[in-house]
Amino acid sequence: MNAGPYSDKKVQQYLQEEFIPVKSQCFWDKRTEAMKQFLVSWTPTLLVLDSSGREHHRVVGFVPSDDFMAHLKLGKGKVLFDRFRFADALKEFTAVTEQHPEAGVVPEAVFFTGVADYWNSHDPKGLRRAYDTLTARFPESEWARRAQPYAQIPL
Amino acid sequence: MAEIKWETDLQAALTLAEKSHKPVFLDFWFDG
Numbered sequence: 001m002n003a004g005p006y007s008d009k010k011v012q013q014y015l016q017e018e019f020i021p022v023k024s025q026c027f028w029d030k031r032t033e034a035m036k037q038f039l040v041s042w043t044p045t046l047l048v049l050d051s052s053g054r055e056h057h058r059v060v061g062f063v064p065s066d067d068f069m070a071h072l073k074l075g076k077g078k079v080l081f082d083r084f085r086f087a088d089a090l091k092e093f094t095a096v097t098e099q100h101p102e103a104g105v106v107p108e109a110v111f112f113t114g115v116a117d118y119w120n121s122h123d124p125k126g127l128r129r130a131y132d133t134l135t136a137r138f139p140e141s142e143w144a145r146r147a148q149p150y151a152q153i154p155l
Numbered sequence: 156m157a158e159i160k161w162e163t164d165l166q167a168a169l170t171l172a173e174k175s176h177k178p179v180f181l182d183f184w185f186d187g
Contacts, residue, residue, distance in 0.1 A: 016159055
């Protein structure tokens with residue numbers, strides 16, 4: 001049952017310590033209630049939920065260990081962000097960018113670092129720093145384009 | 156380090172999440 005990224009000791013430890021891990025088997029010929037509830041149409045589908053069962057982050061398809069860890073931290077950050085716990089969310093988004101710099105979700109984490117920093121400090125410079133980082137490191141990323149409105153914020 | 160202790164009952168997992176203040180990680184998988 002523990003294959004792919006789940007065979008990585010770091011993933012095992014992080015999942016066990018920071019999440020309640022749940023497995024839900026899919027049957028395409030007789031879709032389960034959970035598949036219907038979360039509109040699952042491919043596997044693996046990986047979700048991060050809050051304790052009310054609300055979805056905050058979704059990954060569809062296989063991801064290797066480092067990307068997987070980055071997704072977990074981004075997802076945890078989004079749960080905190082959506083609950084207005086911006087200082088705590090900021091720590092998770094920063095962990096993605098600093099601990100998993102090659103992961104595919106880093107541009108998204110940089111964007112949300114800027115937004116969480118803004119909400120936490122009410123200083124718009126964080127948004128501008130996110131724009132600067134995205135245009136310097138990930139100029140082709142959609143997240144760089146999403147940050148375009150922050151280019152005019154003075155530092 | 157012990158392997159991951161997977162919950163299979165979502166409602167039970169949500170109750171654990173409420174008590175522990177942890178988020179839930181839900182893996183939909185297919186044995187095929």
